[in-house]
Amino acid sequence: xxxxxxxxxxxxxxxxxxxxxxxxxxxxxxxxxxxxxxxxxxxxxxxxxxxxxxxxxxxxxxxxxxxxxxxxxxxxxxxxxxxxxxxxxxxxxxxxxxxxxxxxxxxxxxxxxxxxxxxxxxxxxxxxxxxxxxxxxxxxxxxxxxxxxxxxxxxxxxxxxxxxxxxxxxxxxxxxxxxxxxxxxxxxxxxxxxxxxxxxxxxxxxxxxxxxxxxxxxxxxxxxxxxxxxxxxxxxxxxxxxxxxxxxxxxxxxxxxxxxxxxxxxxxxxxxxxxxxxxxxxxxxxxxxxxxxxxxxxxxxxxxxxxxxxxxxxxxxxxxxxxxxxxxxxxxxxxxxxxxxxxxxxxxxxxxxxxxxxxxxxxxxxxxxxxxxxxxxxxxxxxxxxxxxxxxxxxxxxxxxxxxxxxxxxxx
Amino acid sequence: xxxxxxxxxxxxxxxxxxxxxxxxxxxxxxxxxxxxxxxxxxxxxxxxxxxxxxxxxxxxxxxxxxxxxxxxxxxxxxxxxxxxxxxxxxxxxxxxxxxxxxxxxxxxxxxxxxxxxxxxxxxxxxxxxxxxxxxxxxxxxxxxxxxxxxxxxxxxxxxxxxxxxxxxxxxxxxxxxxxxxxxxxxxxxxxxxxxxxxxxxxxxxxxxxxxxxxxxxxxxxxxxxxxxxxxxxxxxxxxxxxxxxxxxxxxxxxxxxxxxxxxxxxxxxxxxxxxxxxxxxxxxxxxxxxxxxxxxxxxxxxxxxxxxxxxxxxxxxxxxxxxxxxxxxxxxxxxxxxxxxxxxxxxxxxxxxxxxxxxxxxxxxxxxxxxxxxxxxxxxxxxxxxxxxxxxxxxxxxxxxxxxxxxxxxxxxxxxxxxxxxxxx
Numbered sequence: 001x002x003x004x005x006x007x008x009x010x011x012x013x014x015x016x017x018x019x020x021x022x023x024x025x026x027x028x029x030x031x032x033x034x035x036x037x038x039x040x041x042x043x044x045x046x047x048x049x050x051x052x053x054x055x056x057x058x059x060x061x062x063x064x065x066x067x068x069x070x071x072x073x074x075x076x077x078x079x080x081x082x083x084x085x086x087x088x089x090x091x092x093x094x095x096x097x098x099x100x101x102x103x104x105x106x107x108x109x110x111x112x113x114x115x116x117x118x119x120x121x122x123x124x125x126x127x128x129x130x131x132x133x134x135x136x137x138x139x140x141x142x143x144x145x146x147x148x149x150x151x152x153x154x155x156x157x158x159x160x161x162x163x164x165x166x167x168x169x170x171x172x173x174x175x176x177x178x179x180x181x182x183x184x185x186x187x188x189x190x191x192x193x194x195x196x197x198x199x200x201x202x203x204x205x206x207x208x209x210x211x212x213x214x215x216x217x218x219x220x221x222x223x224x225x226x227x228x229x230x231x232x233x234x235x236x237x238x239x240x241x242x243x244x245x246x247x248x249x250x251x252x253x254x255x256x257x258x259x260x261x262x263x264x265x266x267x268x269x270x271x272x273x274x275x276x277x278x279x280x281x282x283x284x285x286x287x288x289x290x291x292x293x294x295x296x297x298x299x300x301x302x303x304x305x306x307x308x309x310x311x312x313x314x315x316x317x318x319x320x321x322x323x324x325x326x327x328x329x330x331x332x333x334x335x336x337x338x339x340x341x342x343x344x345x346x347x348x349x350x351x352x353x354x355x356x357x358x359x360x361x362x363x364x365x366x367x368x369x370x371x372x373x374x375x376x377x378x379x380x381x382x383x384x385x386x387x388x389x390x391x392x393x394x395x396x397x398x399x400x401x402x403x404x405x406x407x408x409x410x411x412x
Numbered sequence: 413x414x415x416x417x418x419x420x421x422x423x424x425x426x427x428x429x430x431x432x433x434x435x436x437x438x439x440x441x442x443x444x445x446x447x448x449x450x451x452x453x454x455x456x457x458x459x460x461x462x463x464x465x466x467x468x469x470x471x472x473x474x475x476x477x478x479x480x481x482x483x484x485x486x487x488x489x490x491x492x493x494x495x496x497x498x499x500x501x502x503x504x505x506x507x508x509x510x511x512x513x514x515x516x517x518x519x520x521x522x523x524x525x526x527x528x529x530x531x532x533x534x535x536x537x538x539x540x541x542x543x544x545x546x547x548x549x550x551x552x553x554x555x556x557x558x559x560x561x562x563x564x565x566x567x568x569x570x571x572x573x574x575x576x577x578x579x580x581x582x583x584x585x586x587x588x589x590x591x592x593x594x595x596x597x598x599x600x601x602x603x604x605x606x607x608x609x610x611x612x613x614x615x616x617x618x619x620x621x622x623x624x625x626x627x628x629x630x631x632x633x634x635x636x637x638x639x640x641x642x643x644x645x646x647x648x649x650x651x652x653x654x655x656x657x658x659x660x661x662x663x664x665x666x667x668x669x670x671x672x673x674x675x676x677x678x679x680x681x682x683x684x685x686x687x688x689x690x691x692x693x694x695x696x697x698x699x700x701x702x703x704x705x706x707x708x709x710x711x712x713x714x715x716x717x718x719x720x721x722x723x724x725x726x727x728x729x730x731x732x733x734x735x736x737x738x739x740x741x742x743x744x745x746x747x748x749x750x751x752x753x754x755x756x757x758x759x760x761x762x763x764x765x766x767x768x769x770x771x772x773x774x775x776x777x778x779x780x781x782x783x784x785x786x787x788x789x790x791x792x793x794x795x796x797x798x799x800x801x802x803x804x805x806x807x808x809x810x811x812x813x814x815x816x817x818x819x820x821x822x823x824x825x826x827x828x829x830x831x832x833x834x835x836x837x
Binding site for chain 2: 022023024025059060061063065066067069070071072073074089090091093094096097099100103104107117118119120121122124125126128129132133134135136205206209237238239240269270271272277280281284287288307309310336339340342343344345346347348350351353354355356
């Protein structure tokens, strides 16, 4: 359980404070409710490019990283389709430095031409390094494009194409900032061996004077229900055939999410899992296989992915997966198996609460999902999952009409 | 009172980490058990380490395969049964292989410790590497290898290690042919030789149930094991000579660059000084290399430099992936940054920043019993203890710009540097 105190500043900034007396490190996490899904389809990759620009200097502070380093801290950030998250960890005695830094760049960025030019190149290199220059790097993009016809999840966080990033202008950047980077669109979490009253004062001091901004209401097109199976076949210069099969599933805030998550664990969490035992060890259809949920704010994708063994045909590999799915649809998961996957999740949650930064992020994510207390409800939600519930999800999710399949063939 | 955002808040001196003094037990068979107790969660991490890294193998791939296959089954339980049982208790296992040592780590809720450790006892004594399991592992790892061959970073790492360590145990690497040569019997004999009756250490961290030490002695203290034979390892070393290697990769969008040299083990008197120097050069976001090649010129998504001290040898390395059109420019800039450190002293403000950064980093790396146990495992490779960090911190605090320049002049001479590029130039 993570204890916390929550309050909201007049400018709309939500603040959560968690005291942990066991660590010398303090964590400051700033979560902005803006992700790739909020982008203009002609200007994708923006939320992520912007994350980079946030490090290019703010109104009063030329070099963000330098101050973090001087304070003995480390920092990083990440962007997803749903959100952008910034975090610093540093010795607790230098907490105020972190609040000064984060509040200044929430207030206003420096917006220099140099910064835009450099970060554009850096992001283009990232695009190449992780997606274009890597074997299998374009899979995510192919899947998204096929599975989503309307919803913005159809493009990846890095962007649909390098060109969108190349063409980003300073005007685009400025308007993006003022539209989405606002105290009323953010959640601040401070965690560590800190004094609650003192911390509240510091937060009010540095963030209180930032004015709220007009953040547009989020109105995203809803993805219509998929009614026919979709399939793509491609050939690439890679050494091994790979198969992906994805199904539309609920969002992470949906009551069915935890059941769906445990379903994926029954299928592929650890070497005692069904897919591994049956398709890798026994039938030798795959050398490696995985099944996992998308933990997205809007309805996401349940993914099966595997590397085929030499000589195995795609159709046979696919049939192997479908047969495991059928077992789950026909028979209930046994009590031992269900206890097993619950124990694994429980254990992971316990290990997750060791680290102060992890806790800060959990609190921020829960608040973004609508209620910070959700961070303490995970255990109960997983424990409440039933075998019947798993069977029902398996029956409703895993239909051909709901599927998108990718045959990613190695060039001979 | 108006707020002045131009003024940074007062920074305070970073407190030094509080290292837990590990409690040491000796099991009946001589196995040392180090315990770092604490933490707020009722979970435990238990790490078993062996002198079974790639250094000791006669046949390439033996060490890696054995480590990877530690849970492939015993006379009592098949791999599936073992996985079922361990997973049932919500426990996680992790294997790790390095050049000097390797390990098996088990993470478990402390209420199930006894049950989980019973299975591990069986594993460490009786793993029998069934042929079918071996074939599955071989197929998977062969595929991973083939995929890795397509990555410029993997190819450059191979060339670089080979240049720095020569044909010694530290410099060898696998080729696809090795995957045809390795057999199940090789793995079993490696296990018998380096795990089963061999010297082992156990490091435990977390909240411990009562009777813990006795339980561990009952399970892991009875098996006959060799005493610590560290002093019996021989390392011939080799005559290091810098090399320049270029491998072209058609269709590459990025080149992988590795520049560095053979250095020394962690016992060397210049070890800590070089850690500080390589941090200035490329060990943090504001470093010379990052500031130049990423922030100023946008050549790369990331560049870094570090030293690594193995038991018997060591290496200094700068590594990055850059766009192919700037490969030669990037190489030039790297040499330029190295030269600057030889020629000019690091300014006071920058040096103080690096010192604070390093102190903060150590504080973070030592945050709690699990983090400290991880540090301790690495210290034990050289039979160090936490006084290593006292010594390191002293150097960080006292080292001068003059000292750093002298180190750069000694170790950063261009003719001593190996340069490996895989991609296009």
